[in-house]
Amino acid sequence: MECLSICSLVYISPGTSGEPRTGFGGRLSTEAKWYGLPANPLLCPIYPPYAAAYTHFVASLILQYSYLQVLDFLTTVAFLLAGVQEGNPLVRMAIAMAPSPLMGLALVKLAALSLGYYCFKVNREGLLTKIDILFAAIVAWNLVALIIAACQRPL
Helix, strand or coil, X not given: CCCEEECCEEEEEECCCCCEECCCCCCCCCCCEEECCCCCHHHCCCCCHHHHHHHHHHHHHHHHHHHHHHHHHHHHHHHHHCXXXXXXXXXXXXXXXXXXXXXXXXXXHHHHHHHHHHHHHCCCHHHHHHHHHHHHHHHHHHHHHHHXXXXXXXX
């Protein structure tokens, strides 16, 4: 059976050829049933294969987040070495207050990884997706800043 989420109800209808289908098209068949299930079809307990896909999706989100944190750390180190100042005032303060800039940056990244893990554990995958997009943009910005700094240096 396939699950189709509609306003926190899931409509399930068998197909005419013996194959299950969602049956969404304006007419309800007599076999159609409405179940008060979670609004997210990936959480539909009637169709377990969604559960495996959902788990894989969320696990890939935390891996992407971790990878982007590592890339942000590396690109930040690269542009700090190139003489570009950190743009985030909180990170700049952590770098200034730590015994070494690398340790300050590592502590900030450790805190960010902890927050990402928390989002993962409390099923805030929407927030994790948005943060992944944000950090992808930050890494791209870091690379642009690094290229600009390299172009301004005399050869």
